[in-house]
Amino acid sequence: MTSEPVHVPQAVFGGDEFWRRLDRLADERGHRGHTRGLVGESQPDNRYRLYCDRCDVAIVEMAVDR
Numbered sequence: 709m710t711s712e713p714v715h716v717p718q719a720v721f722g723g724d725e726f727w728r729r730l731d732r733l734a735d736e737r738g739h740r741g742h743t744r745g746l747v748g749e750s751q752p753d754n755r756y757r758l759y760c761d762r763c764d765v766a767i768v769e770m771a772v773d774r
């Protein structure tokens with residue numbers, strides 16, 4: 709992906725509001741009802757992507773601020 713990642717505060721990452729926002733974003737981008745998963749690692753840069761299994765694309769990239 710070439711777009712800038714969405715910055716997510718560490719305290720928000722993984723919480724209820726975090727998932728609500730991700731679900732809404734994915735729905736808005738045309739992935740309603742698709743199987744989606746979060747992929748990424750804390751090392752080296754704390755970047756994560758919400759990945760759509762059905763479309764085989766990253767829906768959004770996130771940078772978690774520590």
Ligand SMILES: [Zn+2]
Nearest residue numbers: 739742760763
């Ligand atoms: Zn999809």
